[in-house]
Amino acid sequence: MCVEAVELPAGHGGARLFDDARGTKAQKLDLESLVSVRHRGRDVLFAFGSGSTPARESVAIVTLAGDEVAEVALAAIPALYSALRRAPSVADAELNIEGVTNDGSALRFFQRGNGRRRDGGRAPNAILPVSLARVLDAINGGPGEFLVSDVGGTSCGLESLDGHAVSFTDATIASGRTWFLATAEDSPDAVRDGDVYGSVVGWIDCETGVGEWLPIVDSAGKILALKAEGIAFDPHERSTAWIVCDPDDASRPADLCRIRVEA
Numbered sequence: 001m002c003v004e005a006v007e008l009p010a011g012h013g014g015a016r017l018f019d020d021a022r023g024t025k026a027q028k029l030d031l032e033s034l035v036s037v038r039h040r041g042r043d044v045l046f047a048f049g050s051g052s053t054p055a056r057e058s059v060a061i062v063t064l065a066g067d068e069v070a071e072v073a074l075a076a077i078p079a080l081y082s083a084l085r086r087a088p089s090v091a092d093a094e095l096n097i098e099g100v101t102n103d104g105s106a107l108r109f110f111q112r113g114n115g116r117r118r119d120g121g122r123a124p125n126a127i128l129p130v131s132l133a134r135v136l137d138a139i140n141g142g143p144g145e146f147l148v149s150d151v152g153g154t155s156c157g158l159e160s161l162d163g164h165a166v167s168f169t170d171a172t173i174a175s176g177r178t179w180f181l182a183t184a185e186d187s188p189d190a191v192r193d194g195d196v197y198g199s200v201v202g203w204i205d206c207e208t209g210v211g212e213w214l215p216i217v218d219s220a221g222k223i224l225a226l227k228a229e230g231i232a233f234d235p236h237e238r239s240t241a242w243i244v245c246d247p248d249d250a251s252r253p254a255d256l257c258r259i260r261v262e263a
Contacts, residue, residue, distance in 0.1 A: 006069055008060055019250060029074075030056040032229070033100035033170070035107065039136060042070070046139075051081040051095040052115070052190040059139060077138045083146030084109060084128055089153030093123035096190035098229070099171035101178055101206075107132050108206055110180065111153075113167040115190030123190070125168050125182070127154040127206050154209045158182055161215055162223065164197045174233035174241075177203040179261075181228045181243070182213070193248045199228035201241070201261060216243070216259060226255070233261075 010016055011027040018028035031047040038044070043064045049056035057078045063071040085095050094115025101108045106129040113125040131150055138144035158166045164184035171180040181201055186194035202213025215223045230244030245255040 006062055006072060008072060009074055017250060026053070027055060029058055029060070031060055032098045033109070034230075035100045035102045037102055037132070037136075046100075048097060048100055048109070049081075050112075050190070051084060051097050054078070057081040061139065075139050077135075077144060079144030079146055080130065080135060080138055083130070083151050084111075087126065087128050087151045087153045089124055089126040089155045090128070092119070093117045094190040096123070098169050099180065101171050101173050102132065103173070105132055106130060107135055108171070108178070110168040110171045112169060112190070113158075113165075114185060114187040122165060125156040125158055127156065127204075127209070128152065129206070154206060156204065156209045156211075158200075158213070160184070161198050161200060166200055169199070169227070169229045170231050172231050172233065175238055178206050179203050179231060179233070179241070180211075180213075181231050183227050183229070185227060196225055196227045196248075198223040199226055199245075201228070201231065201243075201259065226257070228257075 015024045015027055018024045030050040032050045033048040035046050036043060037046055045062040047060040049058050051057055058074050058076045061073045061075060062069060090111050096112040096115050097109045098112040099110030109128045111126040111128060113123045115123040117123055128151055134146055161184040166182040166184045169181045169183045171178060181199060183199040184197040199216050200213045201216060202211055204211030216228060217223055226245045228243045229246045232242050234240040239260055241259050241261050243257045243259055245257060
C-alpha cells in the first residue's frame, strides 16, 4: 500500500501540531469527516471540521486531476454549522461532527454523541442530512442560506459497550449500505479526550436509525481498546475494511488495521 501526504495550509505562525502543551489547540481545524464529491467535472475531497469550536467550522477542499492533487484550499462555512446546531436532535447539545456520507443529493453528517447537553446529560448520536447543492453553494462563496427545514435528524440509540456509551466516529457507504464506526470513550466533553474502552463497526438505515453492529475484537474474541476513527472498504474485497485508529498521542503514529466484515 502506498500513501501520499497532502499538505494543508499551516496555522498561525506556521503551526502544524495542535495541542494544549504547545498552546495551539485553539487553532486546530479538527478535520474529522472526509467525503468524495463530483464537482465542476472533477473529483473533489471535502474534509469537514467537527464544529466543536468556532475554529472547527471549515472545510478543506482537495481537488484531484486524475491521480494527482491539483489544488488544496480551505473555506470557512459557519452557516452550515449554525444550521446543524439548530437541528432538533442536537439543539441543546454540543456539536461534534465526525463522519459524512454522500448519497448524490444530500450529505449526511454524523453527530458524535460524546459531548454534553445544556442540562448536563449526554449529547445524542444523530444523522443530519443537508442538501448537497446548498453545501456546494456555500463552499463556492454563495450566501450559505441553510433553513432549519433543510436539516433533519435521526436519533440513533446505540447501545453501550460493556457498560460504556458508544458514539459515532466515522461513516461510509459501501455495497448499498451506510456503515459506521463508533467508540466507547469516557470523554468529559466534545473537545477533550478520555479513556477508550473499545470500538464497534456496523451498518445503519439513515431514515429509521435501525441497524446492526458488532465490537471490533482480536482473533481470540477480546474487545480491542482501540479508538477507531476512519473506515473505508476495500474496492477489491467487499468483506474487507480498512480502519484507522487514533492513539491520541502526538508521539505515536495512527494505526492502519484491516478487518473482515461478515454482512
